[in-house]
Amino acid sequence: MIEPGFGVSIPRLYAYHRALRQAEAAGEATITSHDLAALLGHTVAPTQIRKDLCALGALGRRGHGYTIAPLAAQLAWVLGLENDWRIAIVGFGSLGHAFATFISAREKRFHVVAVFDTSRNVIGQVWQGVPVHDIADAPRVLRSCGCEIGVIAVPAEAAQEVAERLAALDVRAILNFAPTTLHLPASERAPVIVRNIDLAGELSILTHRLTVGTLPAAEEA
Amino acid sequence: MIEPGFGVSIPRLYAYHRALRQAEAAGEATITSHDLAALLGHTVAPTQIRKDLCALGALGRRGHGYTIAPLAAQLAWVLGLENDWRIAIVGFGSLGHAFATFISAREKRFHVVAVFDTSRNVIGQVWQGVPVHDIADAPRVLRSCGCEIGVIAVPAEAAQEVAERLAALDVRAILNFAPTTLHLPASERAPVIVRNIDLAGELSILTHRLTVGTLPAAEEA
């Protein structure tokens, strides 16, 4: 029913969801596309919002706006936020640690259930009840907890090997912080979904804009 | 000459630059658009690469490919990587710490020259020679070091205030990790460039794809 490329951008839907939670926390029960756009800093036009929401099924009442609760629930469903997800983090340096803390505090259905590293200084530490294992124990540990999502927060040189290892252990999606391109062969089963976050690349978007001139002020997700 | 929206996506250019550095480190002196696409895991088509590079000025030799060194230099220039940038980090929890370490190790022209926090436990610490200041001292500290770029790694509730403070202190660009929309008024001078990184949002892209079906395996930046 809702296919991967059905014309709406997922980052935008997540932004809507975030803004709706904020409005709900502020005591609102209903919101118009225009008010939602304002909450998003006019990053997206009201028309765009209506188009997106309409694609999920008509949820608004003409003349009134959208009722927040069911709309947020619908968005949460589409975003996969109503399922529980088990996350394994590989590389428990400062970045892996920060991500684990951040994500488990932010979304209650994201559970960091396994952590791996290679350093003797880190292995054996316990983070929020989760012990840091040697990466060599990944087969045993992952077999028992069955993580759907792996996060790679290791140096670039090690990322490819980690990715292959995760893929072999039935991890279905990978969030990669290492500044390198992962090469995962089209496997026999469903392909592993990979998303890269390149922090230096994000920063270079700013340095680019600062270098070539400061015309556009629009925010982006 | 090169305007903000000149038809090429900056994340893609940064990926090219990263791949070129990799090829150069492997001893290559020249590369074809097809080989570059392979290095990028066929995320982008050779035609797309040629279009992008052509937009920066013709740099290839027909029949041979591109000479890596000048091409990398050209990309570095466009991305602003040939300038030095002073970066202030606000919020020195695990995320701020991780970002500082990561970025200063990755790009040698990105200099973390000021760090701020509000917690007594953190203020006074020294990270790679940079002391952590109380955010209240930001006017004095930033006045003396003149940072172009600010990084917000504080809780969502505090982000708006921090953003306004940074904007008032002549920071020209902000990288925001707080999961909230920043509202910065169009100021009297050049507007502050804001880019948001929403870690939970990135993860939800994966959970969305895992939820609705696993058709597309393409990587994205």
Place this chain on the structure above:
DNA sequence: AAATGTGAAGAGGTTCACAGCG
């Protein structure tokens, strides 16, 4: 009257096909 829903127009970015050089 006010705000959503939606076809049509528009803009932007990607792919194709092939011309142009080395």
Place this chain on the structure above:
DNA sequence: CGCTGTGAACCTCTTCACATTT
């Protein structure tokens, strides 16, 4: 002959205008 450079077709996403509903 190989690979780049590029106009044209193509396609996707955004914006506009307005019909529609409460």
